[in-house]
Amino acid sequence: MFKTIYPFIISLVIGLLIGIERERNIKKRSWVGGIRTFILFALLGTLVAKLDQIHITVIASIFVFAMLVLSYFRASSREEYAKKGVGITTELAAGIVYILGYLTLSEPKLTIALGIVVLAVLFERETLHKFSREKLTGREIKAAIIILIIALTILPILPAEPIDHYGLINLQKICMLILVLATMQFGGYVALRAFGVRLGYLLMGFFGGIVSSTALFATVSRNSKVANADQSALMAASLAAIAATLAETLVIVAFVSLALLKIVFIPIIIIILASALIALAFARKTNSTSLSMADLPNPLDFKSVLKLAVIIFLMYIVVALARQFLGVGAVGLITFLGGLFETHSIILANVVLFSGQKLSLQVTADLIYIALISSFLSKYALVWIVARNRFALNMSLLMFLLVAVGAGSYFLLYHWQ
Numbered sequence: 001m002f003k004t005i006y007p008f009i010i011s012l013v014i015g016l017l018i019g020i021e022r023e024r025n026i027k028k029r030s031w032v033g034g035i036r037t038f039i040l041f042a043l044l045g046t047l048v049a050k051l052d053q054i055h056i057t058v059i060a061s062i063f064v065f066a067m068l069v070l071s072y073f074r075a076s077s078r079e080e081y082a083k084k085g086v087g088i089t090t091e092l093a094a095g096i097v098y099i100l101g102y103l104t105l106s107e108p109k110l111t112i113a114l115g116i117v118v119l120a121v122l123f124e125r126e127t128l129h130k131f132s133r134e135k136l137t138g139r140e141i142k143a144a145i146i147i148l149i150i151a152l153t154i155l156p157i158l159p160a161e162p163i164d165h166y167g168l169i170n171l172q173k174i175c176m177l178i179l180v181l182a183t184m185q186f187g188g189y190v191a192l193r194a195f196g197v198r199l200g201y202l203l204m205g206f207f208g209g210i211v212s213s214t215a216l217f218a219t220v221s222r223n224s225k226v227a228n229a230d231q232s233a234l235m236a237a238s239l240a241a242i243a244a245t246l247a248e249t250l251v252i253v254a255f256v257s258l259a260l261l262k263i264v265f266i267p268i269i270i271i272i273l274a275s276a277l278i279a280l281a282f283a284r285k286t287n288s289t290s291l292s293m294a295d296l297p298n299p300l301d302f303k304s305v306l307k308l309a310v311i312i313f314l315m316y317i318v319v320a321l322a323r324q325f326l327g328v329g330a331v332g333l334i335t336f337l338g339g340l341f342e343t344h345s346i347i348l349a350n351v352v353l354f355s356g357q358k359l360s361l362q363v364t365a366d367l368i369y370i371a372l373i374s375s376f377l378s379k380y381a382l383v384w385i386v387a388r389n390r391f392a393l394n395m396s397l398l399m400f401l402l403v404a405v406g407a408g409s410y411f412l413l414y415h416w417q
Contacts, residue, residue, distance in 0.1 A: 006108065007046050007105045008046050008047075008104075010046075010104045010108055010111060010112060010115075011100070011101040011104050012039060013115075014042050014100055014101070014112075014115040015038040015039035015041060015042030015043065015097050016039055017115070017119055018038050018093055018097055018119055019034065019036070019037070019039055020035055021119060021122045022034075022035075022038065022090050022093060022094075022122065037094065038094060038097050041064060041094055041098040042101035042104075043101060044060060044098060044101060045099060045100065045101025045103075046101040046102065046104050046105055048060045048061075049101075049102045049103075049106070050105060061098075064094075064095070064098045065095060068094055069091075071090075071091055072088055072091050089122070093118065093122060096114075096118055097118075100114060100115055100118075139299050140189075142300070143186050143189075144186070146182065146300060147179070147183055147300070151179055154175055155172065155176065158171040158175050159171055160172050168317055174313060177215070178309045180211060180212050180215050181219065181309055182300055182302065182305045183211075184204075184208050184212070184215050184216060184219050185219050185299075185300055185305060186299050186300050187204065187207065187208070188200070188201075188219065188223075188237075191203045191204045198233070198236075198283050198284075198286045200233075201230075201233040201234065201236050201237040201240075201283070201286070202236055202237065202240050202279065202283055204216075205220070205236065205237030205238060205239070205240030205241040205279070206240045206241065206243070206244045207244070208241050208244075209242065209244030209245045210244045210245070210248055213241045213242065213244070213375070213379070214375075214379070214382065216237070217238060217241065217382050217383060218311070218382055218386055220237050220238050220241075221386035221387040221391070221392070222304055222386055222387075224387045224389060224392075225389060229391075230286055231390065231391055231394070232282045232283070233282070233283070233286040234391060235279075235391070235398070236279045236280070236282040236286065237279075238395055239275045239282065239398065240276070242271075242379075242399075242402065243272045243275040243279065245344075245375070246268050246271055246272045246275070246372070247272055249268060249343070249344065249347055249368070249372065250264075250265065250272075252344060252351065253347070253351055253368070256351045256352065256354075260351065260354060260365060260368075263361065263362070264369070266409060267369070267406045267407075267409045267410040268372070270406060270409045271403075271405060274401075274402055274405055275402060278398065311385060332366075332367065332370060334346075335350060335367045335370050335371050336370050336371070336373075336374045338371065338374075339370065339371030339374030339378075340375065340378040341378060343371050343374075343375040346371050347367075347368055347371050350367045350368065350371070369410065373403065376399050376402070380396055380399055384396070
């Protein structure tokens with residue numbers, strides 16, 4: 001019995017809540033219904049879905065949407081609304097309630113989630129209007145549009161397979177690299193605007209390190225060349241990215257083999273802790289206040305994104321050619337070359353080989369260290385290629401220190417007699 005009435009209960013609650021929200025705004029315009037109308041629309045949608053008769057569905061849908069159209073024209077024909085215009089939010093909300101009621105029978109969880117979203121959008125009307133009119137700038141909207149065009153329009157239509165004989169030029173991967181760099185730059189801008197320099201750069205570094213530490217280092221190195229760049233904040237972001245990347249490595253290893261995790265855990269966790277502590281120390285030296293609009297960087301410098309993508313892709317081509325002509329037999333060398341740009345994927349490949357008993361425990365652990373060392377070397381090369389300034393020098397010294405700490409702990413743990 002409950003299974004039968006459960007969809008109707010969901011419809012009742014959704015219609016009631018959205019109806020209450022709209023009832024609070026009825027005084028602002030003319031509308032043919034109220035709370036009861038929203039409840040009935042939701043229940044009607046569920047009842048139509050329950051009957052599952054095509055002619056009933058068509059007739060009921062025509063009836064509902066005809067009422068909504070008549071309501072709109074009735075409101076717009078009034079003299080007080082004729083000059084300033086009238087919105088269609090209430091009619092649209094009523095139509096959505098009817099559709100949600102229809103969807104409740106087959107997708108109750110999705111209906112609840114969408115109902116909450118619709119209610120939040122309606123309830124936060126003033127906040128959304130203020131945000132769009134007063135908070136967003138033209139540059140931010142343009143940046144978001146560019147990223148959405150790349151992600152939703154260009155990327156899906158590009159071929160997923162390489163287009164050249166050697167299998168090196170993959171247009172979809174190149175576009176994905178551009179998308180990651182652009183998103184990271186825009187995400188860093190959003191973090192800076194929302195949280196200020198101190199927390200903003202830390203968040204930018206941490207999440208950038210999870211997505212792609214190479215792309216993060218390319219972005220931060222470019223930012224270091226901007227006049228009046230906060231070098232301490234950039235250092236904090238870079239170190240947070242290193243900590244996030246290494247933490248993700250431990251998670252990958254833990255999912256496949258706890259025995260392997262025991263061997264690699266202590267040296268890697270020491271580097272993570274050292275990176276995090278130094279990052280926090282640099283963050284404390286930065287300005288904790290939010291930035292003014294004049295002090296914020298460009299939310300998306302697409303020309304610089306393309307330059308960084310070209311640099312990374314050319315370095316990838318060199319690595320790919322070396323791997324192709326050296327063959328798959330040289331596991332250590334291939335791991336080193338793969339770790340320059342694809343640290344997590346090459347580590348995962350070796351861990352999977354270990355789980356299939358194709359590599360020994362100690363050899364796999366050594367290969368993980370080799371991949372991590374090569375990732376540090378690629379970051380070292382990247383900061384000098386892109387930045388070539390004091391930031392590059394300081395970051396290089398810190399990365400050397402982190403590698404030395406990790407190598408020293410590994411030597412003391414496993415090779416000290």
